[in-house]
Amino acid sequence: MIYEEPRFLPGGDRYMLIEFGDEMNLELNFRGQDLANVVAEQKTKGVLETAPCFASTLIHYDPELISFADLKKEMASLIEGLRPADDIELPSRLFYFPTVYLDPWTKECVEDYIAKIAKKTPDPEYVAELNGLSGVDQLVRVHSGTEYWVASLGFWPGLPFTMPLDPRCRLVAPKYNPPRTWTPKGSVGMGGMSTAIYPEHLPGGYQVFGRTPVPIWDTEKRFPVFENSICLFRPGDRIRFVPCSIEEFEHVEAQVADGSYQYNLVEYQKFSVAQYKEWVAGIDETQRF
Amino acid sequence: MAEHTVEAQLPGVFYRRPSPEAEPFVAEGDTVTADDTVGLIELMKSYHEIKAGVAGTVKSFLVDNEGDVDPGQGLVVIESN
Amino acid sequence: MxxxxxxxxxxxxxxxxxxxxxxxxxxxxxxxxxxxxxxxxxxxxxxxxxxxxxxxxxxxxxxxxxxxxxxxxxxxxxxxxxxxxxxxxxxxxxxxxxxxxxxxxxxxxxxxxxxxxxxxxxxxxxxxxxxxxxxxxxxxxxxxxxxxxxxxxxxxxxxxxxxxxxxxxxPELPSDKRWEIEVVAGPNDDWLDEAGVRTFLEADWKLSAKSDRTGYRLEGPGDRLTFADKAINKRPEHGSEPSNIIDQGYPNGAINLAGLTPIILVKDGPSMGGFINPFTVPTSGFWKLGQVRPGEVIRFRAISVDEAQRLAREMTRICSRESLRPA
Incomplete structure (x- = not known):
């Protein structure tokens, strides 16, 4: 559901969460991103920073410069003026990520969790079963069968929150209860309908079932793709996971270590929301790969 | 012979074993050197080793395994050589 | 140097x-x-x-x-x-x-x-x-x-x-290992039902040793928290557990319900994620998180946004030369 009026929710004395709706779709993500962009361009008084995500934008404000009530009024008026999503056309980079699905590293991590923290069905089997797939092989086929839209960055520097663009590849999964204390660097996993790549060895709540050797943030800027930012992605990028073998993983890992790795991305494409919606309308969403 | 009490310098959770399945680092009656580990204190998601500090014989433990401890609290009594 | x-x-x-x-x-x-x-x-x-x-x-x-x-x-x-x-x-x-x-x-x-x-x-x-x-x-x-x-x-x-x-x-540190820390309801307090909010505010929460500058884990009656209908009957992209929500920005100081374990997101904490934040520790209560030790007990006291902002302003006034005198 997309709310008729956004909801303005307090977070302590310095934050406001603006919720635009209650589902995961591109339109809501554009609302969140567009509001953040407009706030940055206009330098709205009292706003220190924003964090847009799938269906919301978090505002960090200075209450000495603007009250909660005035911020709410100001944001409501900016939201009123946002462009309709159908008009949006933007350049969108596409990244290819070699990924070992059903890899030994996330398997070990899940087994460690099961042994020490809580019993559960191993993640790939669990996600396959929950989504009515025939097994883990189909999970790999479906998960790698679509481009993923980078909706925002967060949790850890550079971590992308993404959603599948092809409706036939939509999968859902609950988040861990309780969360894991560690996840291998480069793990690929999902929670809710979102897929993420873990930039580092980190705690986590997503179901994990793959691993990529390609770094997605780099404080030392060892590769040219990090020239403008130490975080690889920006909202509006797309990702494709390319299933690969452990041997290929190790080959790429060695190239990353010696600095010879070439990031695999293309930059000539534009993403049109209207064309995307037209394409989705013609697809039978119940079909799987 | 003198009694030496090993005191916690950190707050946290005291462990007598390196992992739940493992044997305790030391038991009552064991002889230890000053550099032997007698337990761990968990703090800030890390485990910090507690050394005996003196050579001697472990007399008694003042805190249960997985008990909460505070700085200055006695953990283990060692009868020094 | x-x-x-x-x-x-x-x-x-x-x-x-x-x-x-x-x-x-x-x-x-x-x-x-x-x-x-x-x-x-x-x-x-x-x-x-x-x-x-x-x-x-x-x-x-x-x-x-x-x-x-x-x-x-x-x-x-x-x-x-x-x-x-x-x-x-x-x-x-x-x-x-x-x-x-x-x-x-x-x-x-x-x-x-x-x-x-x-x-x-x-x-x-x-x-x-x-x-x-x-x-x-x-x-x-x-x-x-x-x-x-x-x-x-x-x-x-x-x-x-x-x-x-x-x-x-x-600042005054308690001598009995018990802390009262201010919280402001939100952003996701309406995902708990009334009884859930009461349980949260009336419980003793013990700070776990598995806490550091990224997050403070609280031990207590997390599995007794009860949820509003919107946390149970919701779209699948939230994730099926009651505390699961479509990934969102996290206020620093938010009390994140990760599964059923409350984790306070502190100074090096995550900016985003897919669990609800029913309450947030405001600036005026946050300093206490710097001094509470593992094993000590926290009770939360709900205050309004206005009150939290007033207390933060008061604290800024105190953290100035006004509070000094020659020894």
Missing amino acids: FEVMNAGLETAIQDYPGRVGYWNQGFPPSGPMDHWSFRLANVLVGNEPGDAALECQFTGPELRFHEDTVVAVTGGDMQPHIDGEPIELWRSYAVKAGQTLKLSYAKTGARGYIAVAGAIRTEPWLGSRATFHKAGVGGFEGRAIQAGQQIPTGDASGGTPDMVVIPEAR
């Missing part, structure tokens, strides 16, 4: 309010956990309240000064000594080149703060000197300080020795 002789458990350079402006890329603010004690340490030596200084956690460092300067130690009592002589907390002291300042373990509280006149002058990173130790950014070479390092400081000539913080302006 001073030299680190011994680093302590995890001592790091912080400034206040830290690295603000990069939440949308996932960079946390970092900065001091107890901003009240931190700011007063700076004010005591003649610095601006937010200047870069040291945060010492549980066990403090030993430092040797290479020039005459002024220092002050505040926060939890880490039994500070200058050249072997005990010194008082909440007071600034002139030190000579070659003298050492040594802190021990925290007899009270959890974190001590050391400010040096002229402030620490490492290279700022994304606009701040605050250390995000786990990610290896900011501070000195990205990490907590290490023995042998030489830490640059600014001009100490404006240092103000022999000042004390008046007793009324010092």
Whole structure:
């Protein structure tokens, strides 16, 4: 559901969460991103920073410069003026990520969790079963069968929150209860309908079932793709996971270590929301790969 | 012979074993050197080793395994050589 | 400049309010956990309240000064000594080149703060000197300080020795291991039902040893929390557990319900994720998180946004020269 009026929710004395709706779709993500962009361009008084995500934008404000009530009024008026999503056309980079699905590293991590923290069905089997797939092989086929839209960055520097663009590849999964204390660097996993790549060895709540050797943030800027930012992605990028073998993983890992790795991305494409919606309308969403 | 009490310098959770399945680092009656580990204190998601500090014989433990401890609290009594 | 002789458990350079402006890329603010004690340490030596200084956690460092300067130690009592002589907390002291300042373990509280006149002058990173130790950014070479390092400081000539913080302006630590910490309802308080909110606010929550500057795990009746209908009957993309929500921005200080375990997201915490945040610890209650120890008990007290903002303003007033007098 997309709310008729956004909801303005307090977070302590310095934050406001603006919720635009209650589902995961591109339109809501554009609302969140567009509001953040407009706030940055206009330098709205009292706003220190924003964090847009799938269906919301978090505002960090200075209450000495603007009250909660005035911020709410100001944001409501900016939201009123946002462009309709159908008009949006933007350049969108596409990244290819070699990924070992059903890899030994996330398997070990899940087994460690099961042994020490809580019993559960191993993640790939669990996600396959929950989504009515025939097994883990189909999970790999479906998960790698679509481009993923980078909706925002967060949790850890550079971590992308993404959603599948092809409706036939939509999968859902609950988040861990309780969360894991560690996840291998480069793990690929999902929670809710979102897929993420873990930039580092980190705690986590997503179901994990793959691993990529390609770094997605780099404080030392060892590769040219990090020239403008130490975080690889920006909202509006797309990702494709390319299933690969452990041997290929190790080959790429060695190239990353010696600095010879070439990031695999293309930059000539534009993403049109209207064309995307037209394409989705013609697809039978119940079909799987 | 003198009694030496090993005191916690950190707050946290005291462990007598390196992992739940493992044997305790030391038991009552064991002889230890000053550099032997007698337990761990968990703090800030890390485990910090507690050394005996003196050579001697472990007399008694003042805190249960997985008990909460505070700085200055006695953990283990060692009868020094 | 001073030299680190011994680093302590995890001592790091912080400034206040830290690295603000990069939440949308996932960079946390970092900065001091107890901003009240931190700011007063700076004010005591003649610095601006937010200047870069040291945060010492549980066990403090030993430092040797290479020039005459002024220092002050505040926060939890880490039994500070200058050249072997005990010194008082909440007071600034002139030190000579070659003298050492040594802190021990925290007899009270959890974190001590050391400010040096002229402030620490490492290279700022994304606009701040605050250390995000786990990610290896900011501070000195990205990490907590290490023995042998030489830490640059600014001009100490404006240092103000022999000042004390008046007793009324010092934060008070409880003597019975029980803390009352203010919270503001939201952003996701309506995902709990009334009984769930009551359970949360009336429970004793024990701080787990599995807590650090990224998150504070609370042990208590998490599995007795009850949820509103919107947490149960919802679209699948939220994730099926009641505390699962479509990934969203997290306020720093939010109390995140990860599965059924509350985790307070503190200074190096995550900026986003897919669990609900029913309550948020505001600025005025946050300093207490810097001094509560594992094993101690927290009760939360709900206050309004207006009240939280008023208390934060009051605290900023206290963290100024108004609170000093000559020793």
